[in-house]
Amino acid sequence: MDSTDAAGAYSRLNRDQIEALSGYGERRRTREGDVLVREGQRHRDLFVVLSGAVAMVEGSGTGEERLVGVHGPGWFLDEVGLLTGRPSFVSAVVREPGEVLALPVPALLDFVARDPRLGDVILRAFLCRREQLLGAVAGIRIVGSRFSPDTRRLREFAARNRIPHTWIDLEEDETAERLLRRMRVGPGQTPVVIWRDGRVLHNPTNAELAQRVGPGAVDELPGAIVDVVIAGGGPAGLAAAVYGASEGLDVVVLDAVGAGGQAGTSPRIENYLGFPAGISGAELTDRAVVQAEKFGAAIAAPATAVALERRDGYHAVRVGGREGVVRARTVVVATGARYRRLDVPRLADFEGTSVYYAATVVEARFCARRPVVVVGGGNSAGQAVVFLLQHAASVRLVIRHADLGRDMSRYLVDQIERDGRVEVHRDSKVCGLAGADGRLESVEVEHEPTGERRSLDAGLLFVFVGAQPCTDWLGGLVALDEQGYVRTGPAVGGPVAGGRPPDLLETSEPGVFAVGDVRSGSIKRVASAVGEGAMAIRLVHQHLARLGRLSEG
Structure with a gap:
C-alpha cells in the first residue's frame, strides 16, 4: 500500500485537507513498534500519518509475517472494513516514530458529509484497498476439500461478503497437510477457518464466521418497533435502505447470506447507468452498504426472514439463525428469486461440488484448466460465459431456443459470438450427467429438433434456467400470482383493509411492499430494482402518515 499501489492516487491528503480534519480528531505521538491497528480486531479510528512512517503487516509477530506496504506523511490507513465495523485483516505498526491524527469514525x-469531495477520496481508496486484499494472500484461510459442501458454503459466504480469504485445497495444495498438522487438526476435522494468529474455527456456521469477521453491522436485533424492516439485501433492498435511512426512518435490513443478492455475484454489470466501463456486482454492493450505513441503516447478515406475521398495529418478521423477531410499522419484501434446478437424473449427486448457480471468483478457482458447461439464455448466463472464458479450458453454452439475442442483452451476445472459444448449442437441453464421487465428468446434451445426443466433457456445470421467487416465508399473508411472485398495486385485484386501493408497490397486506425480482411483473434488471426500492420508501412515508406517524421527507 505504498505509492505504487492501485489506491495510491487517492490515499494521500494535502495540507488543507489535513488541516480541515484536525478539528475532528486527536494528534498522537508515535514510537517505533507501536501497533495502531491489530489484525483480527475491530477498531473505530481512522489514522492519518502526519510524520514518520507506518507499515501495514500481515501476520505481525508470527513466522509468516509479510510486509504489505508502508504509509508516509499525508497518507491515511485502513480500508472499507473500517466503515462497516469489520475486524482488520492487517496490522498497522509504526516503523518510524512521528505523529498521527486519530479520527473516530462518527466524526469522520x-x-x-460536510465535504463530499474528501469523502469520495477516502471511499475510493478504501474500495481499492479491499480489492487489493481480496487479490492478495491476506485475511483468513479456509482449509478443506473442493468436494466438501461445507467448504463450498464457507467460501461462498466469504466471497459474497467480500471477506479477504485464501482457500487451501486438501486435494491439490501440498501445504495443506503441513498446516493442519501444525494446528493439530486432522483431515477428517475439516473444513476449518484459520487466522494468522493461530485461532482455529472448526467448520463454523455462517453466523459463527460472521461474528468473528463481519459482516453484520447488527449483533442484536432491535427490541423497539422500527419504521421499516427490509427483507433482502439485493439492489432493491439496499436502495430502500439508503433512501429510507437518509430520510430519517429507522431501517433494519435482513439478508440470509450477505448483501448484494444475485447482482452481487455478477462479475461485471456493463449496462448500469453511470458506469460506462462497467462495475462488478461486488463493488456496487460495497458502495451501497457503506452508503446505507452512513445514513444509519442497520444491516444484519446472516439473518434469514423465515416468517411474517400481523400483530396489533405492526408487523413481525421472525428471523432464523438469530431466534428473534423484528417488529416494524412497515415491511419491504426484497427477497428476490433463486435459480431453478435442472430436472435431470443425478443432479443432487453433483450439487455443491460440480454444479453451481453463480459464477464468481470462488467458482473461477475451480475452473482452472477444466472444461465447463453453462446452461441458460439470459443475462446471468451470458455474464457467466464471458467471465468464465478468463479461467476455464473451454466454455460451452446450452440454450433451449435458436436465438441467443431473445433474452440476452446485445452487448453480451456480441461478446459471445465474437469469441471463437465459446461453443453454443442451440435448441438443446441437458438430459444427463456422468461422473463419480461428486466429481462431474461429462454432460449429455440433446438437440431437441433431431433428438441427437452428444456427450460434452465438463468438470463443472453452471445453471441459469429461470428463477423461483423466495416467498415461502410469507406464509400466505400476501397474495401471490400463479408462479409464486408477490402481487402488488392493481395486480392485487381488490382493495386492502379500509377499502382503499393498494399503493403501486403495496401488497394485499397494508404496509407490506414488494420490490425487485420477488414482485410479480417486475423487470429483472438492476436499475429497475434500485428504482423500485427508492419508490417503496415514498409509499412507506404515505403509510406512516396514515398511521399518524408523520415523517419528514
Whole structure:
C-alpha cells in the first residue's frame, strides 16, 4: 500500500485537507513498534500519518509475517472494513516514530458529509484497498476439500461478503497437510477457518464466521418497533435502505447470506447507468452498504426472514439463525428469486461440488484448466460465459431456443459470438450427467429438433434456467400470482383493509411492499430494482402518515 499501489492516487491528503480534519480528531505521538491497528480486531479510528512512517503487516509477530506496504506523511490507513465495523485483516505498526491524527469514525462521517469531495477520496481508496486484499494472500484461510459442501458454503459466504480469504485445497495444495498438522487438526476435522494468529474455527456456521469477521453491522436485533424492516439485501433492498435511512426512518435490513443478492455475484454489470466501463456486482454492493450505513441503516447478515406475521398495529418478521423477531410499522419484501434446478437424473449427486448457480471468483478457482458447461439464455448466463472464458479450458453454452439475442442483452451476445472459444448449442437441453464421487465428468446434451445426443466433457456445470421467487416465508399473508411472485398495486385485484386501493408497490397486506425480482411483473434488471426500492420508501412515508406517524421527507 505504498505509492505504487492501485489506491495510491487517492490515499494521500494535502495540507488543507489535513488541516480541515484536525478539528475532528486527536494528534498522537508515535514510537517505533507501536501497533495502531491489530489484525483480527475491530477498531473505530481512522489514522492519518502526519510524520514518520507506518507499515501495514500481515501476520505481525508470527513466522509468516509479510510486509504489505508502508504509509508516509499525508497518507491515511485502513480500508472499507473500517466503515462497516469489520475486524482488520492487517496490522498497522509504526516503523518510524512521528505523529498521527486519530479520527473516530462518527466524526469522520460527520466531516465527509460536510465535504463530499474528501469523502469520495477516502471511499475510493478504501474500495481499492479491499480489492487489493481480496487479490492478495491476506485475511483468513479456509482449509478443506473442493468436494466438501461445507467448504463450498464457507467460501461462498466469504466471497459474497467480500471477506479477504485464501482457500487451501486438501486435494491439490501440498501445504495443506503441513498446516493442519501444525494446528493439530486432522483431515477428517475439516473444513476449518484459520487466522494468522493461530485461532482455529472448526467448520463454523455462517453466523459463527460472521461474528468473528463481519459482516453484520447488527449483533442484536432491535427490541423497539422500527419504521421499516427490509427483507433482502439485493439492489432493491439496499436502495430502500439508503433512501429510507437518509430520510430519517429507522431501517433494519435482513439478508440470509450477505448483501448484494444475485447482482452481487455478477462479475461485471456493463449496462448500469453511470458506469460506462462497467462495475462488478461486488463493488456496487460495497458502495451501497457503506452508503446505507452512513445514513444509519442497520444491516444484519446472516439473518434469514423465515416468517411474517400481523400483530396489533405492526408487523413481525421472525428471523432464523438469530431466534428473534423484528417488529416494524412497515415491511419491504426484497427477497428476490433463486435459480431453478435442472430436472435431470443425478443432479443432487453433483450439487455443491460440480454444479453451481453463480459464477464468481470462488467458482473461477475451480475452473482452472477444466472444461465447463453453462446452461441458460439470459443475462446471468451470458455474464457467466464471458467471465468464465478468463479461467476455464473451454466454455460451452446450452440454450433451449435458436436465438441467443431473445433474452440476452446485445452487448453480451456480441461478446459471445465474437469469441471463437465459446461453443453454443442451440435448441438443446441437458438430459444427463456422468461422473463419480461428486466429481462431474461429462454432460449429455440433446438437440431437441433431431433428438441427437452428444456427450460434452465438463468438470463443472453452471445453471441459469429461470428463477423461483423466495416467498415461502410469507406464509400466505400476501397474495401471490400463479408462479409464486408477490402481487402488488392493481395486480392485487381488490382493495386492502379500509377499502382503499393498494399503493403501486403495496401488497394485499397494508404496509407490506414488494420490490425487485420477488414482485410479480417486475423487470429483472438492476436499475429497475434500485428504482423500485427508492419508490417503496415514498409509499412507506404515505403509510406512516396514515398511521399518524408523520415523517419528514
